[in-house]
Amino acid sequence: MEEALRRELRTEVLRSAGRSAGGCISQGHSYDTDLGRVYVKINSQPEARRMFEGEMASLEAILKTQTVKVPKPIKVIDLSGGTTLLVMEHLEMRSLSRHAAKLGSQLADLHLHNQQLGEKLKKEESTVGKGQGQVEVQFVDQFGFHTVTCCGYLPQVNDWQNDWVTFFAKQRIQPQMDMIEKNSGDREARELWAKLQVKIPSLFSDIEIVPALLHGDLWGGNVAEDDSGPIIFDPASFYGHSEYELAIAGMFGGFNSSFYSAYHSKIPKAPGFEKRLKLYQLFHYMNHWNHFGTGYRGSSLNIMRNLVK
Secondary structure, eight states: OHHHHHHHHTOSOEEEEEEEOOOSSOEEEEEEETTEEEEEEEEOSTTHHHHHHHHHHHHHHHHHHTSSBOOOEEEEEEOTTSOEEEEEEOOOOBOSOTTHHHHHHHHHHHHHHHHHHHHHHHHHHTSTTOOSOSSSSOOOOSBBOSSOEEETTEEEOOOOBSOHHHHHIIIIIHHHHHHHHHHHOOHHHHHHHHHHHHHGGGGGTTOOOOOEEEOSOOOGGGEEEETTEEEEOSOOOEEEOGGGHHHHHTTSOOOOHHHHHHHHHHSOOOTTHHHHHHHHHHHHHHHHHHHHOGGGHHHHHHHHHHHHO
16 A cells, blocks of 8 residues: 555655544545645445545535635545555644634535625626636536535435436435335335425425535534634535535534524525425435444434424
């Protein structure tokens, strides 16, 4: 591995700076190199390259918005024997505490970034002598992403759609439902989903949704801070509804009231917010069911029962 890193990073110096905390999916290790200190994620699963390519594309997309700090991605490297590496900038991180409100504010900036690009574009089109191409990041008017991203190790279908409700039902919940069906043939889940599908559009009446670039997996384990402010990492990005981001944030703790106050001061809750939040949490409970087993079945079915009432 170290030989491949030396070659691919074109570094003479490669000195271990210690094993860093990995997640439940990948291992992590830090090295000092000619480029400075880097953090290397290591995974030997068959889906590792696809997973790391999605993460790299997500980090690049967030980085371009200049709204919230993420580690700069450097390279995805394949080793012989099926192991894949994702090399990124090493950041000294500690648990989020002092900068929670700042994270709420910066996350709202991330979510508003695409909408503001659209508004800028409209203004420029109405000004003589100015056209498109004034900004490096292009306005996105659909829901999806240009590549597959993984929430955990399961791939997300990010095919572009004009309609958010269609995107969410067909490309978030349906693939999870298909996996549950394949693995356990859960009849109650299937019947509840058939009823819920019909009801979903009613949860979105009277709200306009502009595609927002999302982190996509923003739970407490994927946020941190350093002296300069908050950091988010391990993204599974796509353009979606900004409210979707807050679903997993509310499931496992890690975000205090100052985070939410700062966020909602920039993006106020729209009517029906609480019910839609439950709908978005359904995706994450089903995703956990498919990752970790039937311990998440009860929560998934309870949400569906409550939403079809």
